[in-house]
Amino acid sequence: MQEVDIVTYQPHYLPDFVRLNKQWIETYFRLEPSDLHTFANANEYIIGRGGQIFFALDSNGRVIGCCALIPHPESDRHELAKMAVAPEARGKGVGQRLGEALLSYARRMGVKTIFLEGNTKLEASIALYRKLGFREVPLANNAYERCDIIMELTLKEHNITIRPVEQSDQQPLAELIRSVFEEYGAPLRNSVYDDPLTEHIFDTVNTTANAAYFVLTDSDGTVCGGCGFYPTDGLPEGYAEIIKFYLAPAARGKGYGSRLFKTVLEAARFAGYKHLYIESFPEFSAAVEMYRRHGFKPIDHRLGHSGHQSTSIFMVADFN
Numbered sequence: 001m002q003e004v005d006i007v008t009y010q011p012h013y014l015p016d017f018v019r020l021n022k023q024w025i026e027t028y029f030r031l032e033p034s035d036l037h038t039f040a041n042a043n044e045y046i047i048g049r050g051g052q053i054f055f056a057l058d059s060n061g062r063v064i065g066c067c068a069l070i071p072h073p074e075s076d077r078h079e080l081a082k083m084a085v086a087p088e089a090r091g092k093g094v095g096q097r098l099g100e101a102l103l104s105y106a107r108r109m110g111v112k113t114i115f116l117e118g119n120t121k122l123e124a125s126i127a128l129y130r131k132l133g134f135r136e137v138p139l140a141n142n143a144y145e146r147c148d149i150i151m152e153l154t155l156k157e158h159n160i161t162i163r164p165v166e167q168s169d170q171q172p173l174a175e176l177i178r179s180v181f182e183e184y185g186a187p188l189r190n191s192v193y194d195d196p197l198t199e200h201i202f203d204t205v206n207t208t209a210n211a212a213y214f215v216l217t218d219s220d221g222t223v224c225g226g227c228g229f230y231p232t233d234g235l236p237e238g239y240a241e242i243i244k245f246y247l248a249p250a251a252r253g254k255g256y257g258s259r260l261f262k263t264v265l266e267a268a269r270f271a272g273y274k275h276l277y278i279e280s281f282p283e284f285s286a287a288v289e290m291y292r293r294h295g296f297k298p299i300d301h302r303l304g305h306s307g308h309q310s311t312s313i314f315m316v317a318d319f320n
Contacts, residue, residue, distance in 0.1 A: 007054070016063035020086060028146075035144075056089075056094050067081070077112075095125070112154065117150055132249070134153045135151060160224075160256055162214055170202050178193055210273075226246060227243070232305065239304070241303075297315060
């Protein structure tokens with residue numbers, strides 16, 4: 001997944017919003033009156049009505065993607081609209097980052113239902129919307145001639161639970177962890193991905209002194225995240241390694257990961273550790289930034305013998 005920053009509307013980004021969308025639409029279809037109305041009145045029609053526009057910026061600050069959340073007070077719904085990604089940035093996860101940011105914002109704003117109008121010709125886009133949780137609803141009152149599918153998502157407040165790992169969690173955790181590696185394009189060899197112990201997390205921590213692992217589950221009991229600590233062989237005295245911290249897409253952007261991570265830190269402190277060590281990858285930049293916020297600092301060398309030789313980011317934190 002390409003490293004990008006997601007920012008919200010600023011007037012100077014508006015030309016990029018128009019440029020990217022015109023480019024996207026004209027590649028596959030034709031511009032319609034509804035498109036032209038939105039472009040000409042974006043500030044009033046979207047921002048002025050309480051909506052928001054999201055922009056993806058590359059490492060040089062260039063806008064490479066955008067999407068909008070548009071209120072429809074008459075139906076008590078909001079619309080995900082005008083998602084567009086620059087040609088050179090497609091297929092790199094930019095659309096997913098935009099969609100996740102939009103949904104996270106919508107939840108914070110108390111939005112209940114979001115719909116979108118699409119076209120099944122754009123298979124990658126439809127697949128992304130399904131991944132974000134949207135499901136097809138009957139086609140009616142669509143605003144665009146090119147629309148042949150309407151999808152909808154009802155946002156619900158999830159009651160999450162953080163609990164110690166159980167034996168029945170092992171297979172769901174392994175599948176979740178490996179799916180995150182595939183999603184972000186992280187190394188699949190000499191990493192957690194091909195580590196046989198990834199399928200035996202419960203067995204590993206429950207046969208080792210001063211080790212623990214916690215899972216995050218949603219209201220129906222589905223495992224949607226996990227994290228733990230372990231006295232990895234070769235670590236200096238008083239150190240434990242933070243292990244296998246991964247979240248499913250649906251659990252991101254809601255503060256759940258931070259709650260899970262804090263639970264693990266407190267458990268490690270209670271277990272008597274004075275220092276914590278973690279290994280990661282540049283592909284997981286959002287997680288690395290969260291580690292920084294929790295007091296982890298980068299070091300220039302590996303500690304211990306995790307066996308994950310493809311990791312390239314090493315960080316430590318000290319308990320005061």
